[in-house]
Amino acid sequence: MFNDFKVTGGRPVYIQLKEYLKRMITNGHLLVHQKLPSTRELSFLLSISRNTVLTAYADLEQEGYIYAIKGKGNFVSQVETSKAPTIELNWSDKINDQTFLANELDLMKKGVNWNKETIFFTSIAPDENLFDVDNFKRAFINRMSIEGNAILNYGYAKGYKPLIDYLLHYMEIKGVDITNKAILITNGFTEGLDIVLSSLKKNNGRIICENPTHHSALKLFQLHGFEIHGIKMDDDGVHVKHLEQSLAEREYDFAYLIPSYHNPTGIVTSSEKRMELMDLFSKFNLPIIEDGFNEELRYSGSHLAPLISFAGLGNNVIYISSFSKILFPGLRVGWVLADKDLIYYLESVKRARTIHTSTLDQAVLYQYLQEGYFEKYLKKAKSVYKKKYEIAVQYCKLYIPFKRMTGDGGLHLFIELEETIDSRKLLEKCYQKGTVFSPGDVFYTDGSGKNTFRLGFSRLKEKEIIQGIKIIGDELKNMMEAKK
């Protein structure tokens, strides 16, 4: 007995001893009223200091696991270890349909097995090697020294005030009229969208959006039981004529659009089209959910204002965004910018569900933004991603016989192949050769897009981008050859 106690590095030894003894007691290996070795004995037996044993025993007594009798020693207390009759429920019988659907639509569960050598074009997360961890640490230390205790205690459901004010100002500079608008901070874009979808009345239960579109949004629309109507995309944004026709034919609860860097196509909606779209939505009196995805990652070209800035004093746009595709997605911070009245209600839904977003995340992010680290980082990130982007474009043109390629910057390209090519079959072949990408069908609202795929290059080295694209090109050519 006691000889299976092993000290491991990194944790105080008295805690390890306590935990070891607690476990012996709760699993019944030490019996009630059994005498424990004296502190001297145990310290000798385990080759640890007597003080360590003393502290552990004192804590165990305080926590009610053992009791001491003066002059006699320490004994195991009465600790309930008996068990109720074992119940084996079949939980899959108790899961509702929505949850089965969430599981079915969960792409992460369908990921291929990880292999060190594999080239992953599946990710559009930022390259963590770019993070300026030192400035992040600085921001943390600075914020903590200002109000460390306060940010570790409960905050407000709406969010951390300095961050809200910063973001309002940030959006105002983008041209947004913030009169009568407010911000709700959420756990990233996704929670923002989920809260909005949970809060709005379903009048007809229909959503109109770009086709293809962001998979997480598509998943949430389905989980909320919406009928989704997708409009095909031109190279400068959604096809306006089709959109107008659809709006005229049927009513929709709202439109969902990703004008800035459309995911998955990488298309940037032009300034003229933004104006046209906003005119159209005004005409149909339609609320718009604008996904600010990667607005910050433009590599060149003129300033493009978000749709919500075209709304002026109007309140029909709900703008949802985060910095997660550029900056620290491990921090879960996003924001909903919308009409004050709407935010007032969303705040209660947020509070009911998650109380508030991590104040630590919000406060450190605020400090990082405020000190200007973000501006500096963004410049570096843009120059690195721009290079990767240019290489990806160059080699796709060189190696991949595509029908259409889109992606006006950002962290990914979208490829459309001849209609006879099934990109999942291509993926299988490429996987054998150590390269994977995201088959495009998961982004489509109507089950189409089987001949498309998305290439995310953000986390790959330039060498890997070239090598991976060559593999895809070669396998594609083989498939096309075989079809002849």
Next chain:
Amino acid sequence: MFNDFKVTGGRPVYIQLKEYLKRMITNGHLLVHQKLPSTRELSFLLSISRNTVLTAYADLEQEGYIYAIKGKGNFVSQVETSKAPTIELNWSDKINDQTFLANELDLMKKGVNWNKETIFFTSIAPDENLFDVDNFKRAFINRMSIEGNAILNYGYAKGYKPLIDYLLHYMEIKGVDITNKAILITNGFTEGLDIVLSSLKKNNGRIICENPTHHSALKLFQLHGFEIHGIKMDDDGVHVKHLEQSLAEREYDFAYLIPSYHNPTGIVTSSEKRMELMDLFSKFNLPIIEDGFNEELRYSGSHLAPLISFAGLGNNVIYISSFSKILFPGLRVGWVLADKDLIYYLESVKRARTIHTSTLDQAVLYQYLQEGYFEKYLKKAKSVYKKKYEIAVQYCKLYIPFKRMTGDGGLHLFIELEETIDSRKLLEKCYQKGTVFSPGDVFYTDGSGKNTFRLGFSRLKEKEIIQGIKIIGDELKNMMEAKK
């Protein structure tokens, strides 16, 4: 022009200048193709360095706000500032009933006006002055130096692996058989409960729980449309006979219990009663949601195992907890410990809604726990709270003519008055005298409890506790006197 530019402290000046100019451009105060002052002129005009102006102009050009003509200077680019026809939607028309209910049940929106002098017995948040911010900083720095880049990038929906393993071990030491169980990390207890409620099928739509019970849970049950059946509480836990009778009369989807420090009553369910309850639930084959609320805050007495430990290898208990009432609630970290199959499905719901919980929060919390800081902090916190608890008990007995007082430790007491006394009326009187508490009716499942209130003392100074209790007692005595 330009003379309203004011430099404020804390932010790099070139960023302030950029933002100032962007705003001038997007709001139309600088017109398209208008020439900007030369860098020399502007630097003189604003009394800032020429380098600052150069950097700002270079950035603005890169971002497409201005363009340079060699030898001629810098000019304002074409930036879309036109607006679509203004749409004024009435958002309250578009909000669904659930959201109105969330707003209605949102106690935070009904809080009294804050006043520096007021003694607030409403909070049961930890006292932030107790936080050992230095060790928290240490934990942050240590974790960042180990894997700073990685924890700032995307993590997993299930949670941060080292924290999950730590918590599994932590629960095992409490006597839980973790074979076939798994953990999902959530944004605090509240998200854990919300995800569970969202995922389970409603067979009969009924929940059985203690009466009164935790307000946030009650709110979520209502928002999910459950019918709530509350069972009154004895001083050692829920009234078992009533519970058994109710279980025999009707079917329930599950039971919700807070055995460790019941909120709001502060009652600790005895070991014998835990066993009895688990036997009963086994007999009725009922799933249990166990709220681990404040399990760590026992001031004395024997070890009490959570209900899930009584289940042994059985899988009918879903245990949800967090450290938020003791440690750093500003970090939103909680966990659901349950059957592996169930967690597998909950993971997809978590991913669909919030991707994952802040990895920064999880990683720093893990390091803080792992290094033994939590053990140390808990000892300090317990001794401080114990003292406050004892003072509160002593002075309630001295000043308040209650019918029943419960609270076996923890951070609050619960008081039941003579049935003729309306605690909201008492609150009004006390508010005039600068003292507020939580009226008890909000915790009741059946609209009763009008003669009860909760006294949270965690954040108050000892002097304030005594003073506040005296005020409540005096006002109560006046009310009782007036009724004679």
